[in-house]
Amino acid sequence: MSVINFNIAQWRAWAPGLESVGDWQSWSRQPVVLDSSDAAPDVSFLPAMQRRRLGRMARMAFSVGWPLADGREQLPLVFISRHGETARTFEILIDLAAEQPLSPTQFSLSVHNSVIGLWSIMRGETSEMTALAAAGDGLEHGMLEAAALLNEGAPAVLLVVTEEQPPEAYATWIDDVPFPYAVGLLLTPGNDWQLSLSSAAGESPKADWPHALNLLRILLSEQTTCQHAWKNRVWNWQRNQ
Numbered sequence: 001m002s003v004i005n006f007n008i009a010q011w012r013a014w015a016p017g018l019e020s021v022g023d024w025q026s027w028s029r030q031p032v033v034l035d036s037s038d039a040a041p042d043v044s045f046l047p048a049m050q051r052r053r054l055g056r057m058a059r060m061a062f063s064v065g066w067p068l069a070d071g072r073e074q075l076p077l078v079f080i081s082r083h084g085e086t087a088r089t090f091e092i093l094i095d096l097a098a099e100q101p102l103s104p105t106q107f108s109l110s111v112h113n114s115v116i117g118l119w120s121i122m123r124g125e126t127s128e129m130t131a132l133a134a135a136g137d138g139l140e141h142g143m144l145e146a147a148a149l150l151n152e153g154a155p156a157v158l159l160v161v162t163e164e165q166p167p168e169a170y171a172t173w174i175d176d177v178p179f180p181y182a183v184g185l186l187l188t189p190g191n192d193w194q195l196s197l198s199s200a201a202g203e204s205p206k207a208d209w210p211h212a213l214n215l216l217r218i219l220l221s222e223q224t225t226c227q228h229a230w231k232n233r234v235w236n237w238q239r240n241q
């Protein structure tokens with residue numbers, strides 16, 4: 001892979017109790033696992049009828065993405081979630097086990113690309129949109145997708161990474177979501193940032209925090225380089241300005 005270049009024009013992030021830049025600055029200086037919470041972000045900019053269709057994961061995605069898209073038409077979207085709507089799909093499985101009839105609405109909103117479908121409908125957006133179900137380095141794979149769109153002439157691309165807290169039944173298998181979070185990046189052409197890929201000799205140790213949260217810590221610091229490792233892949237980030 002050759003080096004890809006881009007600018008991060010704006011960013012937004014949400015987690016329970018972490019909404020403002022100041023909140024995230026405090027967390028990034030001393031990152032901790034947040035207490036379990038049913039809190040959901042404010043999406044009052046949407047009509048009530050539309051809000052009712054959104055689970056917390058979709059609300060998180062909309063809360064960070066909508067302000068970044070404000071005033072922009074034909075804005076491609078790259079949506080990334082490793083686990084997707086686990087809470088909603090778990091409810092469907094419970095209904096199946098109890099031999100209850102399934103809700104078509106619940107099913108349609110549980111599929112991995114439901115968020116971009118709702119985004120397209122609610123914004124009247126017809127630009128290219130991609131939903132990725134990637135592994136631990138989904139952020140970087142999303143960056144590759146976004147860079148390709150920028151290279152094809154898109155003046156900006158919206159990238160959103162969202163993970164929901166999985167139900168307790170999944171705790172044995174899903175151990176990479178310390179708390180619910182969403183990160184939105186408005187990417188534009190430029191050379192402020194570089195991203196490249198190298199290989200590790202063996203499998204890298206598990207990172208303390210998901211890559212998207214580690215990137216926030218870099219954005220909020222004066223650090224100019226960082227590495228995100230996943231299995232035998234090492235992603236090298238460099239900030240030039």
